[in-house]
Amino acid sequence: MQPNLTHLRQLEAESIHIIREVAASFERPVMLYSIGKDSSVLLHLARKAFYPAPPPFPLMHVDTTWKFREMIEFRDRMAAEYGFDLIVHINQDGVERGIGPFTHGSSLHTDVMKTESLKQALNKYKFDAAFGGARRDEEKARAKERVFSFRTETHRWDPKNQRPELWDIYNARINKGESIRAFPISNWTELDIWQYIYLEQIPIVPLYYSAKRPVVERDGMLIMVDDDRMPLNPGEKPEMKSVRFRTLGCYPLTGAVESEAATLPDIIQEMLLTRSSERQGRMIDHDQAGSMEKKKQEGYF
């Protein structure tokens, strides 16, 4: 009997199918590049989808100016190495208003520098489709997200009024100004992502690997002191600890975990043996119950 495709090869093929479908159906697609591991996988899949040609769309990073320095270095290195067309967008209005997570709190910061900034960028470049690396297993609200997720002219998501999505046939029809967010790795789990990174030897930001890093403990989270913009409370003193990150975002909002995992197999082993979900390290989910769903409705990924 002919061997079936393994689960990773099936997931890979499904993602490539979605990426090609978006490229063929829209005039101005863009791939949102968050520099995290899911983005690394997404980029890898895009390169596979159009080989030997390069992906027929640019990558865009919405920079909140509070990302880890290593993320930015990695981003620029990848762009140079693979030669992709990279757009970096920063909400200048937010910069001028001095918006930051320490001074304005995680909620306002994320809203202005991420959600608003993304909308600004989509409007500025008139993108009609944007790839994102969201997975359905990440959060309950995402379990119901479509692969082609329709957004209104104001970028809103209406969970009560989604287009039914059958088989592998995606409805790409939109009116002017409306757009689609496409999620090619919807059906991947965190474990699938790591296994695939391991199998395909996909480069990821070194922050995922354990190293001695300066951290302070705040509200039960280990926050890395990545630059001197971080105000220390009285009595707080950065300590060097062996830590790594299971998820990457703005450094003041991303909790590190103590770990000795310095290789991919170590990371996967740790992930399988520990029992806390990856989004726990993100402060934005903890703000209020159902917060992810609210953010999604407003246009956050």
Place this chain on the structure above:
Amino acid sequence: MAHQSDLIAEDILGYLKSQEEKSLLRFITCGSVDDGKSTLIGRLLWDSKLIFEDQLAALESDSRKVGTQGGEIDFALLLDGLQAEREQGITIDVAYRFFSTDKRKFIVADTPGHEQYTRNMATGASTADVAVILIDARKGILTQTRRHSFITSLLGIKHVVLAVNKMDLIDYDRTKFDEIVAAYQEFAAQLNYSSITAIPLSALRGDNMIEASANTPWYSGPTLLAHLETVQVEQDAINKPFRLPVQWVNRPNLDFRGFSGTISSGRVKPGDEIVVTASGQTSKVKDIVTFDGNLEEAIAGQAITLTLEDEIDISRGDVLAPVEAKPDFADQFEARIIWMHEDHLLPGRPYIIKMGAQVTNAQISDLKYKVNVNTLEHVAGKTLELNEVGIANISTDKALAFDPYDDNRHSGRFIIIDRFTNATVGAGMVNHSLRRATNIKWQEMDINKQARAYQKGQKSVILWFTGLSGAGKSTVANLVEKKLHALGKHTYTLDGDNVRHGLNKDLGFTDADRVENIRRVGETAKLFVDAGVITLVSFISPFRSERQLARSLVGKDEFIEVFIDTPLEVCEQRDVKGLYKKARAGEIANFTGISSPYERPENAEIVVNTSDQSAEEAAEAIVAKLEEFGVLGAWYPEI
């Protein structure tokens, strides 16, 4: 158990190696609100260790707050994603869940069980290979059990698990279990399943979920998880004829021309002879190109790029197939349709069909019958409403390549899109092509439209007058025709009222009849255009989509929409035929402008307003426009 914890701890590389060969199973769970479906899925996630401690903490606190298990862990709370639903205690949409064991990764489509959401179940079933149908052991087979079974079989699922749940509440009574299974098998004989596996369960207590239960010593079959880990889903896709729907033409430079897509069925090797279904052109496969190197063979499910030996014309939407086993290629076919939108299906109305990468305008030409999803009875009907299923003939603007869905589940499936709202309004599966499509050829005449129009020194067009009753359509159209006649032009007027006395006298004023009315008038006008005649059509035609239908029948420059934009108050004041008075009194139903909407044209070629200009002035303005559009000049044929 689920993950080999010891191996992970001691030999992670060995573990990773063992995980590379895992397969993937997609299944759907169907059950009504109280069958314990969410509990069943929650427990599978729980037992495969995919619940993390922070989620567990949230689950414990939620269980105390809103749980239905008296403070004990309520697995169901793991699943309901959207806040509002959590409060109502019901799931209203399709949600996808993931878990894995050492043998398989599972993707579960979790769909609601209550009446009004059939479309979600069809959505979830479309990608599933196995259906787990839940039954409350106390209640046995209910109407929704039949409905769920019918829908899953409609979407081509071949393997069913009959999960007889809540066995703990009937004291694990074997006789009752056997009765339920026998009744189900009798019912399911008319569905197209190839296997039915019945398992006595208690999702809440864990009986026969992962481990064989001591409470059912009389049951010797597999546990639910053991069955899901081992059930052989159709390897059929690979054994069917090769099909590659071309998604993307990959052309990075002049030396490379590849055709990218996901193989929907069969297998392909370099050297295989292929045919492009639409054009009939043939070539041989040169290479199977991927990022990871060229392949010696590719099989169903792989996303690949083919290069060919010959330069032949292939574009997105073409289907590549073996020369000896081509798919059907037709512009008319019979299909079963699931309607998924509040706006009813209207036969004759133009829709868009997307089948793989093929997209075309289409009409449901004939709704043969509806199927009652609860009783499977055939019922006559003119439209399909939300969540209704029907068998219909469909005609498309261009021919599509497909296989009957029952022969090849990866072909012959399509979604129906509303041309104006862009909503996905339905889904369909092809039963078979209609042979008459290939037998009736359009008769090409030597004397054609251009020749006929040229003889008359004009260009043949449709002048489509739309506007409210009493707006002055017929009056203005009459004056325009007189002026054209005086100019020596050959004209004809199709008047809404007149046509209803003859050609359309069998039609009423329901939405479905109005669409048919417009279709017939449009088709008639089209023949007149072919005859070289300037054809004036005077019709209220209140719906944008229906005017679009008429427009789509003829060439781009052959349809001129004339909007007689007279305000409703003015029309009602005139009330030439006394109809507004009757409509206001409720004596006429569905009267445009009063009890039925008039959708104003957005891009009419000509707009006139008879409240601030006379009918004579309006007619003059229209004739001037026709002059400008080149309709009245001698029109030289392009040939």
